[in-house]
Amino acid sequence: MRLVDIQDKVVEVDVTVHEARIEHGVGRLFLSAPPEIRAARAGQYVMIRSLRAGGPLLGRPLTILHSGGHLELMYNIVGEGTRHLSTTLPGEVVQLVGPLGRPFALPDTEVTIIGDAGHVGTTLSLARERGEAKRPTRVIFTGTPDAAGVYPAAIHFLVGEFEATGATVDLVDERTIAEAVETARPALIAAGASDGIMAKVQAVADRLAIPGFVALQAPMACGVGVCQACVRHFRDGAMRIICETPIVDLAAPVFAEGGRHG
Amino acid sequence: MADLSVTIGSVRLPNPVIPASGTFGIGHARVMDISRLGALVPKTVMPEARTGHPPPRLTEAAGGLINAIGIPSVGIEAFLADVLPAYRAFGAPIVVSVSADTAEAFAMMCAAMADTGIAAIELNLSCPNLEAGGRAFALDPGPAADVVRACRAATGLPLWCKLSPNSGIPGQVAEAIEANGGDALIVANTMLAIAFDKEGNPRLANRTGGMSGLPLKPINLRLTDEIARRVALPIIGCGGVATLQDALDYFAAGASAVAIGTATLSRPTTMVHLIDALDAHLTERGLAAQDLVRRRTT
Incomplete structure (x- = not known):
């Protein structure tokens, strides 16, 4: 893609x-x-x-x-x-x-969106766009439940937003995201989540050769690639600005375990 | 419409509003007509490719910005082959900003600018963020003179030298630049600063950075006033310029043009708005931009 x-x-x-x-x-x-x-x-x-x-x-x-x-x-x-x-x-x-920024590609085939509350705008916009285009979409939305297994109301609210797009939504404990992706075996991933979650998703995608895209975040100033403040590390050793992307190949970025950005 | 042109030594600019190096790039052509600017000033180029400092590289503080970008560069060879040609398409004078760790490397880059059609070279003597460490060339008269002398021997192109507000003796540095063949001064670069988050951690990965924007204006304006009294070189005022009054303040202090940086990150079209405001101001008074250039002698 x-x-x-x-x-x-x-x-x-x-x-x-x-x-x-x-x-x-x-x-x-x-x-x-x-x-x-x-x-x-x-x-x-x-x-x-x-x-x-x-x-x-x-x-x-x-x-x-x-x-x-x-x-x-x-x-x-x-x-x-x-x-x-x-x-x-x-x-x-x-x-x-x-x-x-660069929009997500919009393939006809099923896309599995993986997201969290911190990156909900990007992933929800994709789910909406795909819903309006009647394209098959599955969502794995992550959150952290309390000790009793209950998710915060905000998470249920956001899950409802995704369900309203017509997508099939699974709410997953973010600590088990790797197992969830492995079980789902998506054909194509479109993700936007914290570095900690993305590191696990990327590892599974690498192992199972699942292609995909990820929306990166970083503090930005100009938005047009001039100030070079919004850099992220990539696996080829380079640091690149992301404001002109910020959608990149899922395999490309370095995600820090436990990191906040994604 | 007023005559907005000004001369900086042997260089005639169509108007006195230019970008500050490091805050301008070809990406601005997506949001405004950059051919209207007094000059185009790409980000400072270094001899070799380098990535700059790790993130976070920039933070807001005290109404301004603190940056530790670290001069990422594609290197002089790739700059001349791949970057500079894109700027030529816009027709405005081009000022190439260069920096290096040694006077010899500065001179090598100046020599490489021969036959490129650029209007002038900015010698970035003052960036406080170089990974090589040590005192910046702009802090002391001797090292600044060494760089200017080496570059003067390497090129006939005008040399615009960027001073640092971190020098305790900027007047002496300016005099050394004038005595060794500099053609103009940019007064001045950012000022060393630091900011912490609520947990007490530095907000920048580099710990310190350069303060820019409105908080810098009174500092660099005073520097402009001082240096305009000490040397005859034309001065480009830089630091906290966003409005017509900011530009008029720098002219009053002895500048012949102004460089805009942080304000461009806040509102990308700041420079073209300032050109329009200056035009209206001068037209209303029946003046030309060159009439604002009143060098102080006392």
Whole structure:
């Protein structure tokens, strides 16, 4: 499966937020989509910067969950920047730069999406896109249950989001992800999860020769490959910027056991 | 429309707004018309390919940025073959920024720029993040003079030398550059800084980095004011420029042009907006950009 080319033209525009929502620690912004964004696909993102006084200097990469006449963006509230964004009010103007990044390929054959709560935007956008295109999709969603085996409400909420796309969803304890992938034996993996999970998925994929893609994350500044802040280590020994991807071959990156990025 | 052109020594720029090296690249052509810029300044090139510092490489702090990118480079050979040609397509003057661990290596790269059609060479004497360690060339007059003298012998191209705010004697460094054949000064690079997270860990893998953006402006503006009094070389002001007033402040301090860095990472089109704002400002007053260049003598 070939990686998809990045879009050449990127716009920087100030846009008005129509709706801002926070559900189970996941933020969503609804904006009017500039024409250049309307054809954006799953895996792509925009940099959103708050223009409010006291806001962060840099934009934050937010997943494009839906594009068309309006733009639906999704993000995890993880740091000061996204906490600031989570206080965005309807009517507020934010700076948008995008679309950025390489979309996922969209094969007709079944794809198994592997994800976690920390990377839900990218994987959910792919599940939605495949659902709309009536393409067969299975989701292995990971979480950590408590001692009684009960998953947090936020995890059930996100599983519901995936089920709404028409995908078949399995909720798996992230500590047993390797066994789950081995049992499922997917034909093609599309993943976005923490380094700890991805290291296990990659090991199984290597052993069983399962092809796939993974969406990488790293702190980003410019989004257009200029500042070279968003580097990740790859198995060929290179460090590469990922803002212009961030979808890469599953076999390519180095994933640190227990690491947060993925 | 006002005449926005300025001269930096023998180099005529179509306008006085240029990128700061390290914060600009061909990727900006995806979001704006980079042929409108006063010059194109690719990231600093090193003699050999190098990866730069491990991540995390950049963090926000105190309203600015601290970076320890570590000058990743494809090396001079690949730069000339693969990178530089892409910039030529845009028509704007090209300033190639170079850095190295020795004066000889600086000179080798300057010699390699012959017949490339570039407008000038920036000698990045001041980056505090080099993996080789040691004091940066820009901190002391002697090492800075050594590099400029070697490069002057290697090329007839204009040499724009980037100073460091970390030097305790920047005026003496500027004088040494002037005496040894430098053609212009970029005042100045980032200032050494550090930031920690809530657990007390450094936010950058390199522990320290270079502070840029608004917090740097009053520091580099004062440096510009001091150095403009001490040398006759044209100065490009750099550090915290984002708005028309920022640019006017640097002109008032003695600069002939301004370099934009961190603001470009915050809003990619900052430079073209600044060119438009400067044009409107000058048109309203019936001035040309060169009229803003008022070298201080007292």
